[in-house]
Amino acid sequence: MAIEMGDLKKGLKIEIDGIPYKIMEYQHVKPGKGPAFVRVKIKSFLDGKVIEKTFHAGDKCESPNIIEKDMQYLYDEQDLYYFMDSESYEQIGLNADQVGESIKWLLESMHVSVLFHNEKAISVNVPQIVELKIVETPPNFKGDTSSAGKKPATLETGAVVQIPFHVLEGETIRINTDTGEYIEKAK
Template identity: 40%
Template sequence: MLSLSDIKTGKTITLAGEPYAVIFHQHSKISRAGAVLRTKLKNLRTGAILEKNFQGSDKIEEAEIGKSKAQYLYREGKNYFFMDNVSFEQFSLPKSVLGNLTNYLIDGTEVIILNYNNNPINIELPIKMEFRVAEAPPAIRGNTADGGTKQVMLETGIKVSTPLFIKEGDIIRINTETGEYAERAK
């Protein structure tokens, strides 16, 4: 059991039998009422966000989340299939759980699988990943009024704002947490 002081951003807890990741926390002390912890929690199974306040006397159970390496294989309908790198077992996760992470999945991508009660519930991507630019408008000399950026389409179909010097066929690194251009790959 965890006390309020143990709850930090990034910690995983169990609430009503479901695993949650703490994505925001704020401790506050009100004179007579005692300590209160305001949190935003992300359900690791569904991706839903929940705001919850905990009182000083509340006991919170820590979620045992296992991590293992896996490889993305393919998509069929709304399901995305992965293979565990150790046991070679294949399993699928629906798009509703993966959310925007599906924008960065290419066949063969190495991911980290989050397991709860020995069942895969979600994935983590590397923070920076490399993608090939599929479409890029030509850079027009002197076209820097809007900060010197342009929209390019990556091989996965998502659009990203990049500097003007990026051309079709270039390999660029994208920050998967923010979805922004990071740098050109060497």
């Protein structure tokens, strides 16, 4: 299905030259002279690179053949991360490039969304908010009670995030996986 300039919007998935992209930013420009155009920032599902592209009236792009499957992360072995389809129980192994930034947040048994382009796994999306246990963080010192201060904390997945001073080792916290920021203590 062809997508025209007027159909573009933030969050839309498009395909250009056989590569699937997601529109991250969208700007419709109507200059004083000449025809209107659309300037977008698009992020590749294959390598995560963000590029800027301009679409003029009459320009078309395709809708990608992307399927999202709910899968469960099982384990990693050498350079592969194994996932199981929640419906068919079929297992697939993905390399670190395909898993991408999601590696920092993966816990065994976690349900994730795996994107397939033309029946080939291309990327893994973890939930936007995950709960992880702090395995290492410096101890608090007297006077470290201000909410403005932060300290580094290593989580059970190996990721390092900045947390407030009052949060202690062994506690479980909620993290925004899009930004890598601490949200709150888990209840």
